[in-house]
Amino acid sequence: MSLLAFFEWLQYSPLLVAMRSSPWLFPMIASAHLLGLAMLGGAVLVVDLRLLGFGLTRRPVAEIGREAEPWLLASLLIMLPTGLLLFMCFATKYYYLTTFWVKVAVALLALTFTFSVRRRVIMEDEGNTNALSRKLVASVSLSLWATVALAGRLIGFP
């Protein structure tokens, strides 16, 4: 089965047909997706700002990182399922949208970076990392997530 055929099958599966028949379901799921975005924004920003030398600078990076991580996971737990449902609503339309594929690719990159390099730098004792590498990690993280959010917004544009 080709990818497009798979997307077609998703979009016209009984569940999704039922979902699309109510006009308020798509905006409701989109709203939940936005609520997840707000939480993701907080959980990512509070740590990245700290890495850049702003915000909660009087605390160790690792403490802020440890405290923020459950909320980052919680936000992903909201964003991923709602994002998947939003995608399934109009899968065949998104198949042709560059912004959609950019979003998927950069989101995977952002997730990988967050739970590998960024996590290691955050949890490491500050004496073992230098300020420049911490700032670099924060800049990469912010750029990746901003690209995901921007591409996500562009998907919905005419």
Place this chain on the structure above:
Amino acid sequence: MSIVTFLEWLAATPGSVALHESRYVFLSVLTVHVMTLCVFAGMAVIIDLRLLGLTMLRVPASELVSRLVPWALAGLLVMVVSGLLLFYAAPLERYGNLFFRAKMVLLILAGSNVWVFHKTVYRRVAEWELDRVPPRGARVAGGLGLTLWAGIIVAGRMIPYQQYWF
């Protein structure tokens, strides 16, 4: 002059017409509005969770608030300016939109919640800022804050969907 007369005049100003008819400026302003949500609402979420006693308990509440509020305010400023422009692009449509009205009411409530918190519980922050469980007043403010900001985001997202609902 009634509100509607004023909004009719506002909608006829060249700026409003240009914004309304532009293809990219309006969408850019909308994008800025949504992207800044991560900054403003993100900081609000962290502060409210701290007031609920759910995160960063080792950071004194006053330290967390004073270090994060400037970022929240910067985000808020961008959201208000971009939001006003979005309103200016279609004043009569926004005014007549139920979700828009709900959003404005919720905004007033959210603002009042912050104001009351700062005038009451936060005055005595030094007494409780390291407590394992923040006082009831702080938890109520945090819980109300989270609920109201969530309501504002949902109402805002629903604004373009009124035509399908009613």
